[in-house]
Amino acid sequence: MPPLMKLISSRLALGAVTLLAVSALMFVGIELLPGDLAQQILGQSATPETLAAFRAELGLDQPAHLRYLDWLAAAAQGDFGTSMASQRAVADLLSTRLTNTMFLACYAAVIAVPVAILLGLLSALWRNSLFDRSVNVGALGAISMPEFFVAYLLVLFLSIRMGWFPTLARIDEASSFGDALYRSFLPALTLILVVIAHMMRMTRAAIINVLAAPYIEMARLKGVPRWRVIVLHALPNALAPIINVVALNLAYLIVGVVVVEVVFSYPGLGQLLVDAVASRDFPVVQAVGLFFAGTYITLNVLADILSILSNPRLRHAR
Amino acid sequence: MSKLLDIRGLRLEAGPKGKRTTILHGLDLSLNRGEVLGLVGESGAGKSSAGLAAMGYTRGGVAITAGEILFDGIDLAQASTATLQDLHGRRIAYVAQSAAASFNPAHRLIDQFCEAPLLHGTAARAEAEADAIALYRQMQLPDPQQIGFRYPHQVSGGQLQRAMTAMAMACRPDLIIFDEPTTALDVTTQIEVLGAIRDIVERYDTAAIYITHDLAVVSQMADRITVMQHGREVETAQTRKMLEAPKADYTKSLWAVRALDRPRRDTNDTETVLSLSGVTAGYGTTKVLDGVSLDLPKGRTTAVVGESGSGKSTLAKVIAGVLPPGEGKVLWQGKPLPGPYQKRNRATLRHIQMVYQMADTALNPRHTVRETLERPVRHFLGLRGSALRARVNQLMELIELDPATFLDRRIPELSGGQKQRIGIARALAAEPEFIICDEVTSALDQLVAEGILRLLLRLQDELGLTYLFITHDLATVEAIADQVVIMQRGKIVETGAQHQIFAAPKSDYTKRLLASVPQMDAGWLDGVRQRLAS
Secondary structure, eight states: OOHHHHHHHHHHHHHHHHHHHHHHHHHHHHHHSSSOHHHHHHOTTOOHHHHHHHHHHHTTTSOHHHHHHHHHHHHHTTOOOBOTTTOSBHHHHHHHHHHHHHHHHHHHHHHHHHHHHHHHHHHHHTTTSHHHHHHHHHHHHHHHSOHHHHHHHHIIIIIIISOOSOSSOOOOTTSOHHHHHHHTHHHHHHHHHHHHHHHHHHHHHHHHHHHTSHHHHHHHHTTOOHHHIIIIIIHHHHHHHHHHHHHHHHHHHHHSOHHHHHHTTOOSHHHHHHHHHHTTOHHHHHHHHHHHHHHHHHHHHHHHHHHHHTOHHHHSOO | OOOSEEEEEEEEEESSTTSOEEEEEEEEEEEOTTOEEEEEOOTTSSHHHHHHHTTTOOOTTEEEEEEEEEETTEETTTOOHHHHHHHBTTTEEEEOSOHHHHSOTTSOHHHHHHHHHHHHTSSOHHHHHHHHHHHHHHTTOSSHHHHTTSOGGGSOHHHHHHHHHHHHTTTOOSEEEEESTTTTSOHHHHHHHHHHHHHHHHHTTOEEEEEESOHHHHHHHOSEEEEEETTEEEEEEEHHHHHHOOOSHHHHHHHSOOOOOOOOOOSSSSOEEEEEEEEEEEETTEEEEEEEEEEEETTSEEEEEOOTTSSHHHHHHHHHTSSOOSEEEEEETTEEOOSSGGGSOHHHHHHEEEEOSOHHHHSOTTSBHHHHHHHHIIIIIOOOHHHHHHHHHHHHHHTTOOHHHHTTSBGGGSOHHHHHHHHHHHHHHTOOSEEEEESTTTTSOHHHHHHHHHHHHHHHHHHOOEEEEEESOHHHHHHHOSEEEEEETTEEEEEEEHHHHHHSOOSHHHHHHHHHSOOSSTTHHHHHHHHHHO
16 A cells, blocks of 8 residues: 555544544443433333333343444434434434534635635734734734634624524524524624634644744746735745644534523534533433534544645655 | 955845744855865855855855855845846856765756756757767766766766766856765765866866865865854865964864874774674575674674765664674574574574664654663663663763753754764673674764763773774774674685784785775875776
């Protein structure tokens, strides 16, 4: 196998192993909680006999490792069990929420990633200029404020004072695409403000780091204009750290939006997770947890692979 | 006819306001069309800054504070960014010291070649590519049709340097600045690069400023030489005249070929302190040392000579116990020496010490000289209190640095030569019998290096030390070695007494290596190229 394929397949394998480990940890975590599903459903007043019978029916009398394997096998086929709160299949429950979460994440990412990288490039190009300083101050300001605070500020000004956008981002299957974009603009903007700073500052730092390299001086002494030096000579060599920080922020957009969803009552996975934890709906908690872990791991593995591919030394063997 | 380049009263200053240091104190320099000017000096002489300033370019923090730089009538010191961008690459080009670092690792060689012609509109892509291939051929690069389509890491250092010269030629500039283009190369590679550069500069009648610290090299390349020191011109003359009759004292001191008078010592009249037999070592599956056998005579200097990749530094690592050998035996005073240093006893560790190439990185910059020296004395000899202080003072006297002045300085406050002396003192602190010197003078200027070599020889006479001296510099070998070992690709090519190797080398590789050392004679390059060709 060529070394590059070996490197990539080892990253993929590592990702799969990590996901497996996380699923096991989650299972163990839920096992450690007092009470079980049968107890939850039947309530405190149930007799030991009915509990035992119900456990046998649910398969809870099996040893833990067998139940884990059963759950894992079912999950692999898309069956995450039944929600205790709503009695609906967890997979069905998840699917609409998942669509909403992905919609919001993509909405924010499509705007935030290009803007952040562009701002990073420009602030590296005009280093220490007024532009650079104001962008940095703005980005740091946005990242320093907790996200719910940013959200409430946006609601206060753009929604209550100006009346431009709705305070609540309620969307459902009936909303058209344009309508959904309009309704979820405020949560998306909140997320954009939160993630831009990180990506923009890393882009700037990575570019500036590369600008000290002799090949940058060489390019300038060939008469290459400054913007071209930054985009064509510095950026390709600064991709690895930028890719990593973008992946981290994309993961945050999917996994870390709980607070923002709650503020805007946006029907996403975060809301679902909060509700499920509150009502001790373990199958849902488990499924959402597994999905979040999977997202995180997938994006990180993807970032790893893209970083590897961005390095000509690894792409083209000697 | 007017001059191509006329620099008058150029003054360069660096640093923030109030703490400015002057890099060039009013330099005058001029260059005719097609003329090659050699700019010679030791590090810190301002020769690189002068070369870059000839392009109207200064590095970060450096500013042109006075003078004019007239390039074909245009004052580059006052020129706008747009004017400079138009001239750079098209009429003035630059060849950097390290081609490996100066080619962008993300782009193929030919893309980097074509960038300037496309940008300046001197050629279309297809023409530029065809021209690149033609120039690669003229620079005698292997496989000129295909080499441009490789990435920099896929091409060797000497080839990259030639590709960079080809790149500088892309727009057929009037002037090229060569900034130490062969300093990072092995001597046998250097010859090829020097020859290719000179051919192409002559062919297109390009004017050039050739910056180097190596007099022998510059005398091959330049029509005229300017010697610089501390940001000032010392003297300028035609190359032959400068070689035959240098005027300034500083120039004469540079010209004086290393003359360390030293009696010839035999290597077979003393016992063997360390011996290797059939040693093989490497990293992973790559073998770097392949069946190396060697005896080191006590109280003598054995020089291991080889080009980069020959395995000479790996040999040092095996002896020091950093890299255990895969096969073969190492005997220390007749007894087997354990491979990894962790398995060696304290007495053995004490007796084998090492001095490194880069004193800058080998010494902890947070420590004072006293801390640097006290530690090994305490560790190996167990001295405390006044005995410790006395020993440290004594070490400082051994390396000819005044204890009162230097002991409480921090490492960064020392000059390069002083740092290397501390490195030697640290090795001596253990009272060793044997010291491995790994390229200890290659990062130093010639005069400073000579001082270090004299010190090492004196210490050897006084303390009866055995040295293993690793170097790629044959002049150093001639100056201090008793026994010489020539290495190539992990194998020993030839071993012998110093005078034998230099007077009558046996292997072809040794002959080629010796012939490749530049000589202070303007006709040397032509002569050696003819000999190597035939």
